[in-house]
Amino acid sequence: MRIAVIGGGASGLACAIEAARAGAQVEILEAADRTGKKILATGNGRCNLSNADIFAEDYNRPAFVQEAMNTLPPEEVQLFFSEMGLLCYQEEEGRIYPYSGKAATVLDLLRLSASEAGAVERCGVRVAAVAAAKDGSWDVRMDDGSTERFDAVVVCVGGNPPKGLLPSDVACKQARPVLAALKCDTRAIKGLSGIRVRARLYLDVDAQDLRDAWLDVADPEHDDVSVGPETRGEVLFRDYGISGIAAFDMSRYVRPGQTVFIDLLPDMDPQEKVDFIYDTAMAHPDRTAVQVMSGMLPSRVARAVVVAAGLNPDEPIIAEQEAVVLAMVSESFGLEVKGIADPKQAQVMRGGYAVKQFDPHTMECIAHPGLYVCGEALDVDGRCGGYNLHWAWTSGMLAGRAAAGIAWQSFAE
Ligand SMILES: Cc1cc2nc3c(=O)[nH]c(=O)nc-3n(C[C@H](O)[C@H](O)[C@H](O)COP(=O)(O)OP(=O)(O)OC[C@H]3O[C@@H](n4cnc5c(N)ncnc54)[C@H](O)[C@@H]3O)c2cc1C
Structure with a gap:
């Protein structure tokens, strides 16, 4: 033979x-x-x-x-x-x-x-x-x-x-290449290149549904609102988008034009996030929003979250609603995907x-x-x-x- x-x-x-x-x-x-x-x-x-x-x-x-x-x-x-x-x-x-x-x-x-x-x-x-x-x-x-x-x-x-x-x-x-870094709209992550976070990435959450769900965050019936494929692990911010295992795995699902959402605190449920942010802010009323968020996230990521939430990074958090918005953004930090960053570097x-x-x-x-x-x-x-x-x-x-x-x-x- x-x-x-x-x-x-x-x-x-x-x-x-x-x-x-x-x-x-x-x-x-x-x-x-x-x-x-x-x-x-x-x-x-x-x-x-x-x-x-x-x-x-x-x-x-x-x-x-x-x-x-x-x-x-x-x-x-x-x-x-x-x-x-x-x-x-x-x-x-x-x-x-x-x-x-x-x-x-x-x-x-x-x-x-x-x-x-x-x-x-x-x-x-x-x-x-x-x-x-x-x-x-x-x-x-x-x-x-x-x-x-x-x-x-x-x-x-x-x-x-x-x-x-x-x-x-x-x-x-x-x-077509998969298991690769993702090229994204980088406006929201300028200055974060080189920072690693442990995160959950997910797709296809309708932004309005998410916002509506978060408005009910105090509701004990509130469920995990993410749907569609999700990946977990390291995310490395790069000047072109995101890399790391969670991003590589997400490249198997995402298509250009879709938004990948980053849950920056994947081990906390929504109410825990709100409580932690608000309780910290109330315990330290002189701390700015960035200082409060920097206890949970790398400080440059914390600043990006506060900015994406539409809050002043240098002002304190005074209302629970602000803590809700910060928690929401830290769970659904969205980046529009443009495509695979470098197809030649794809693993598969x-x-x-x-x-x-x-x-x-x-x-x-x-x-x-x-x-x-x-x-x-x-x-x-x-x-x-x-x-x-x-x-x-x-x-x-x-x-x-x-x-x-x-x-x-x-x-x-
Ligand atoms: C940078 C990188 C890191 C990776 N890390 C991991 C990892 O840690 N874990 C993991 O599970 N996977 C990893 N992968 C994926 C893994 O390497 C591949 O899935 C695996 O090698 C596929 O094996 P294969 O035999 O099908 O193909 P290959 O290993 O690609 O082998 C194909 C062979 O066929 C030869 N060939 C092609 N055309 C012809 C032809 N016409 N005539 C004769 N010979 C030909 C090629 O020269 C090559 O030697 C990684 C991939 C890359 C690129």
Whole structure:
């Protein structure tokens, strides 16, 4: 069984290891001068390779991912790495990293394991197209015009598959960058560049509804008024807009022209915010509004909130209604999104081959036996925190086994 693994990135290396271990003759055809270059850049060079809490809902195609994870549960991906000899540790929010703190450790072990299993790396080989041969095997055409025949091909080319790579009946969705910083209307955040806050971001709250809800804030029936997608974590103000994990995650949902709302005090409920602001103001009647808010937020952010609330930053808070407005603005600090700040810096491309054409247990194309696609080349993306690499390993391992003709045997079975 001769298998071409096209692309030696995260999913390609995982696929090659599993296929070669299952006895196939595996060749990794990699366009770059070495395999796994992108892995070295992941997690700021530390490689956030998975997460202790992987849920299908954290991906854009939850039903497909759930089916895949039913066959290959997350614990088995972790076992794949520990059996490889990789020691990992867990950070906050379940993020899993190599204990060495170096992405190179992950890449070195993947390459070593692939080579130990007998897979061969062929770098500097760019594949232009794959086409079905009459006998059920596959012809792989390189961009130098040469063609080679394989029994199966696994396409692991990452987020923006080249046009014409697969047979024309395999639908491929236009890719667009996600998991990236957001370019915003920056008038309200001038002077805040470089400041980090822990926040909740949310979308699609009708501003009038929000205002109306806040006017009822003293009403004990008052509920959380946010609707639509929300993300949590660090927000870093930049001179072009916002960055940080919460902004990256929000880039998976927001479209240019929409307003992202920042809840700057995400762990307090509305009434707690009002009470804290008002009680502090009453206890310290000489303090200005900015001084009161600076006990809750970085002082430059506090000033931006007071200004956005339409209050004089240098005057004290005298009425409860002013505390209500400040609390409201600190929960719904709105920024209009202009787009992705720098598409080249995006961590993931949304789009690729539509999942409905593939068997989620094997990543095999339903219409073309012997043709497999995995990793980011499929239209699957997840949030920050190790989810995208986890998908690359899961889909790669499933495809590798299946292409080598071996059904996945879960240790849980
Ligand atoms: C800066 C950055 C940081 C990231 N950090 C994290 C993180 O910490 N955690 C996380 O979960 N995810 C992270 N990601 C996302 C993660 O790296 C990707 O989701 C993952 O690498 C996708 O794996 P893949 O195998 O599908 O594609 P890739 O890893 O992109 O590999 C594709 C490979 O195919 C090769 N190739 C492409 N076309 C051809 C062709 N025609 N012929 C031959 N070879 C070809 C490419 O050269 C490449 O080596 C990060 C991404 C970036 C950019």
